[in-house]
Each structure stands twice: as C-alpha cells, then as structure tokens.
C-alpha cells in the first residue's frame with residue numbers, strides 16, 4: 001500500500017456537509033443519536049446518484065445480472081444458517097475505570113484510550129440489532145434487523161433462477177439498509193449503525209471462481225476511477241488466509257485514502273458454496289443448479305463485491321474537494337463527476353426584472369424534467385458561481401437582457417471556468433453532450449466561445 005497523505009481533512013468535509021446541507025447528525029435538535037446520520041437536500045441527490053451509478057454499471061448495462069429488493073426483517077433461521085447468530089461478532093473490551101467500551105482489534109495498546117485505565121478481558125459482542133415481531137414481546141418473537149443485504153440474495157436464489165431462467169454465471173444485486181450495533185462509531189459517515197449497502201452475489205461454476213474474483217476486483221476498481229476517484233487513492237488489501245471469515249476462500253478489501261488514512265471502502269469475498277449449502281440444509285429446500293451442458297447438478301460458488309453507499313459517497317466527496325486561490329479568498333470546488341453531481345445545472349438570471357425572470361424561469365422549467373436544476377437570482381453573479389462551485393454544479397447558465405434579443409445564453413463550466421454562448425434551443429442537448437464527455441469548447445450551430453481558461457473577474 002502506498003504511503004500518502006490525505007488531500008483533505010475530515011473537518012473540511014464535515015463542515016461543508018453541514019454548511020451546504022449534505023449530511024446532518026440524526027435527531028440533531030435532541031443532541032443527535034450516535035452512529036446515525038440524516039441526508040439533507042444535496043446529500044440525498046448525491047446519494048441517489050451514487051446508487052444509480054452502481055445500479056447502471058452492475059445491473060442495467062449487463063446481460064448477466066438481475067436486481068432484487070428484499071425485506072430488512074428476515075426469518076431468524078436465516079441468521080442461524082448464515083452463521084451471523086453465532087459469529088457476527090466483534091471483540092469488546094471495557095475500561096475498568098471509566099467504563100467506556102472499545103473494539104479490541106481497533107486499539108493500538110492494551111489500555112483505555114480515553115483515560116489510560118485497565119481493560120477487561122475480550123468478549124465477543126454480537127452486532128445484530130434485536131427487536132420483536134408482532135404484539136407479544138417475548139423471546140420466541142425475537143427477530144433481527146439485517147446486518148447485510150447478501151442473505152436476501154441467497155434465500156431468493158431459487159426464486160430468481162426459476163423466474164428468470166438464468167444460466168451460470170449470473171448475479172443478483174441489491175441495494176438497501178443494513179444495521180450493525182457497532183461497538184464504536186465515528187469518522188463521520190464512515191462507520192455508522194444504520195447504513196446502506198450495495199451488494200452483488202455472482203454465482204459461478206466451481207473451479208471458475210478464481211478467474212471471476214480477479215474480474216470483479218478489476219471491474220470494481222474501474223467503477224470508482226470512472227466516477228472520479230483517483231487511482232492512487234485506491235489500494236487492495238489481501239486478507240491473510242488464516243484469518244478469513246468462516247465462509248470465505250479469499251477476501252480482498254478495496255481500500256481508499258480517507259482523511260483518517262487507508263480504510264476499507266469495499267469488500268470482495270469468494271464465499272464458495274457456503275451460504276447456499278447452509279440454507280439448503282437448514283430449510284430442507286434444494287438450492288442447486290442444473291447444468292444443461294454437462295448434465296450435472298451442483299451448488300454454484302459465489303463472488304461477492306459489497307460496498308457501503310455512505311462510505312463510497314464519503315470517498316467521492318473527499319476526492320472531489322479542491323481549494324484554489326481566488327483573489328483574497330479561496331474558491332472551494334467540488335469536482336464531482338457530472339453523473340454524481342447533486343445539481344447538474346444552475347440557472348442564473350442577471351437581473352430580477354420581471355421580463356428576464358419569466359424568460360429565465362421558462363428555461364429552468366424546460367431543463368429540470370431531466371436534469372436536476374437550481375434557479376438562483378440572489379446576490380452577485382460571482383457569489384452565485386462560488387455557491388454552485390462549492391456544491392459541485394458542473395454548469396451554470398447565465399441569462400442576460402441580450403438573451404431576450406438573441407435567444408442565446410452563456411454556459412459556464414465549473415472546473416476551468418470557461419464560457420460559451422449558445423442558442424437556447426441547443427441548451428439541453430449541449431449540456432447532455434458535455435456531461436457525457438464532449439469537449440466543452442465544441443460548439444453547436446450558432447454558438448461562440450466567450451472565455452477560455454481565464455480567472456473570473
């Protein structure tokens with residue numbers, strides 16, 4: 001793993017998230033709830049875009065994948081069979097003086113990091129949240145909030161196979177909430193107790209699993225890079241064979257250079273036939289695959305890429321964050337990939353006069369059906385540009401009195417602050433083309449370049 005210094009501090013990300021409405025502490029007016037977060041107006045747009053980018057790459061653009069959505073509450077026998085009931089634990093220690101609790105494998109020394117006190121011996125703490133199903137609160141009605149989405153795919157393996165008539169290899173993908181009663185939370189949304197996952201189980205013929213593991217490792221790294229993560233901020237950490245989880249043949253973490261250092265963003269596991277065999281044995285149902293080519297029945301092996309939405313969103317924010325000098329001030333720019341940017345276009349009329357407002361609002365309405373668009377007519381144009389830069393809006397459209405005459409508007413891009421003036425009739429098509437990667441200075445008919453790579457005055 002390369003030694004590097006993080007490019008942004010967590011304080012800057014937290015402060016921007018707070019200031020601009022990306023993420024707030026949960027139940028903040030009551031002092032917050034530890035390990036829980038709320039997404040604000042921009043945060044939810046960013047989160048939906050991250051999920052959509054994953055769904056496009058993993059499901060929509062592939063022939064060998066289907067999606068599902070399974071319930072958070074599952075039969076308790078699921079967690080018995082999967083091994084979570086017994087083994088989904090972290091080692092817990094408690095300080096004998098201040099009684100704070102810590103995850104033993106996260107401590108550098110065998111003493112309390114808060115007060116230096118002596119620690120108890122380790123005990124295994126199960127991370128699953130318990131609740132009751134139905135109106136009677138007794139032990140026989142105890143159920144668990146799922147700690148991962150993966151089991152929803154395994155218990156539906158046969159349903160999907162029967163209804164979609166898939167041939168190996170194929171995958172089942174799901175996005176949804178998971179819950180873990182983490183011993184300690186922290187580093188903002190990196191480790192929380194309620195979070196969202198995007199997981200995929202890829203079912204393959206035994207013997208081809210190693211090849212598919214390599215394939216998915218590559219695919220997943222490429223997905224991050226394609227969406228704005230710097231390649232040298234990603235690394236792969238191979239788990240030692242001796243320390244692998246009960247179900248795994250091989251595990252790699254894809255790690256990212258977060259502000260607090262290199263940490264897991266995504267886990268890739270070769271789960272063999274463990275889960276399907278466990279569920280087949282516990283439920284008495286046949287969970288295998290009939291191979292029409294070799295005329296054999298067998299239980300497929302599974303490769304699983306599992307990523308946290310919140311953790312990847314945090315990584316996208318960290319790598320998007322840049323500061324550059326801007327006269328006496330600093331220009332903060334979130335250089336989000338256009339597909340992830342929470343707002344794609346801002347419509348900025350140069351005056352609040354009614355005729356211009358009406359004209360600008362019509363443009364706004366014509367764009368917002370397909371592109372998330374903001375309308376802003378407050379303060380100077382310079383301030384409005386800076387506000388959009390700080391939330392990562394790739395394109396600002398200024399509407400001036402000349403626009404009323406020539407039916408053209410000025411489009412300004414975020415990164416180099418270049419400007420082109422183009423016919424309104426070409427606006428939507430042009431912005432969509434730029435978002436898809438077209439050179440910004442390539443003009444539609446009737447367009448002209450107004451400003452290239454100069455600082456704004």
Ligand code: ATP
Pocket residue numbers: 148180182189190191192193195196197264265266267306307308309310311312
């Ligand atoms: P860690 O070692 O950090 O506790 P893990 O190895 O238990 O994580 P997995 O079970 O592999 O995590 O979960 C898959 C992905 O789900 C992780 O890579 C991470 O992105 C996300 N994830 C897991 N736990 C949390 C959490 N408490 N908060 C936010 N995201 C999480």
